[in-house]
Amino acid sequence: MIDFRYHLVSLISVFLALAVGIILGAGPLQNAIGDQLTDQVEALRVERTALRDSLSEAEAARDEQSAYALAAGAELVDGSLEDVRVAVVDVDGVSGTREAEVVAQLEAAGARVVAQSSMTGAWTSAGDAVLRGTVADGQRGRLDGVVEGDATTAQVLGSVLGVALTEADAEGSESRSTRAVELYQLLSQVGLIESRFAPSAPAEAVLLLSAGTEAEDVAATESSEVPEDVDAVGAVLALQAAAGTVVVAGPTAVDGDLVADLRSDETATGVLSTVSGIEQELMRLNVPLALAAQYVGEVGQYGFEDDAAVVPPAVDLADRAGSGTDAGTDGEGS
Template identity: 25%
Template sequence: MISLRYHIISIAAVFLALAVGVVLGSTTLSRTLLSGLNNENNDLGTQVSELEDQRNALNARLGDADSFAATVGPLAVKGALAQRTVVLVTTADARPTDRDALKGLIANAGATVTGELQLTEAFADQARSDQLKDIVTRLLPAGVQLPTAPDPGTLAGGLLGPLLLISKADNKPQVSVEESAAVLSGLTDGGFIKATPDLKPAQLAIVLTGGAASGDGAGDRAATIARFAAQVDRSGAGTVLAGSAGSANGTGSVGVVRADTAATSILSTVDNADTPAGQIVTVLALVEQLDGKSGRYGSGGNAQAPAPGAPAE
């Protein structure tokens, strides 16, 4: 006769066997999984290493290209702007190193920089646009007519353009020295600009900016700079808007100009002025402006070619 004790022992033995089987099975499974994960990890490590090698090789090639461009830059632009004058306008996010590199190339091209004007962060601040427009209308010199567009960038360009550029028709200043001083003083006191003391009007202008704007109102700030540059271009013989990497995007001033066919028909843009190659192109684009031509240059997807005269992409 089978006793209750026998039944209990039998059931306990079955559960013990199951427990041992589960443990053994899970150990084998874990080893298989761990082995597979280790293999996957090794493969990923190899891929990462290969990608790092590729990145380092590309960076080395870019460094070589920049060194080459910096070396040949003075030769590439030599004499291209002989006896011309250029005024430099920079935005708050423009890099001083890019500005200095452009000044060097302008000198190599035979031109003279007549002064520098910096647009402060307040200039493109939408919260202060009404104040900027008020100063523009109050300080308007006699004989200067503002454009009909109501946005602050266009209005400020309509005021500063004739101060920064001489007349295309007769190569003479469009505003008296006294009127120019009053405008610059008023905008400086308002916190919108900073100008060098010896600022004089020139034949050509470069508006140097940074990359894509960010944060609240980024698109509006980019549009203010873009419209300002386009209006300055209408005031003289030519202007180039030059930006850094990212400036050709929708929140970059170069990108805003390139989305406006009316602006691109007169204003040249360069989207890689933070590189030696882009700085050379900026100077060559000034030369093209003198011939009444414009273009979209650089490495952005909306550029028409790397440089003036290069095959379109």
């Protein structure tokens, strides 16, 4: 049986250990621990300062490189689309500021922006499916040679828009065909198209601007299901077949947005170009360069993503085959 003396010895040992710890902590160990902590804090302070200086140097170098790239890019863009007629179409609610920035790049490249239009929500709304079908069925007969007999509603409407923007009344003419004028008026009257300004001449190239995931988020809040007749990729491909030179530009590509969907389609990547990252000034320089390259037959996908090239090839518009209007549809007999 353990007696009281055992407990007393244990308590004395505990208090002795505590006393020794206090004496050592307040004496010889105090300075050692304090000095060690001070050294560690000072080392961390020096490391933080070095990292801050390194970050500042990296940011300065980045800014210098960006300034150089912008200056060099501006030189490359200058005249790259000289006198080429371009129609700009907002696909899904691009901000006015972003569109103005892109248009400014086109004009800096020497392009003639002959139309600025917006596709309305009626292209994708479930409530407008009957409208889309009625318009498409009514125009199939006017588009012999442009659309296949089994073309879907989305494909017919894409072709209608392509013809409306690009068809001239005669080869090489800068006047729009009667069919182009009537088709554009139809799209406007039924509410499928809104105009910042209507076409003043047949476009030789069409730039489709997408808002990317911002527009997708808006659409998702309105409807969780995409109507069966809605096919954005099919509509764009049909527009390209009718118009010839088509480039689709949008922000950095994200799964589910228009640029990403086109890049995942083998047919699309073989016939039209895309540009991503246009929220960045540097990447907006790619828009006129991609249009110029596509205009002479150089198709590509441009951006910082793994499936894209960073910069379009430099081209000479004198290399294009024939006149620019050859890329689209000419005359009502097309």
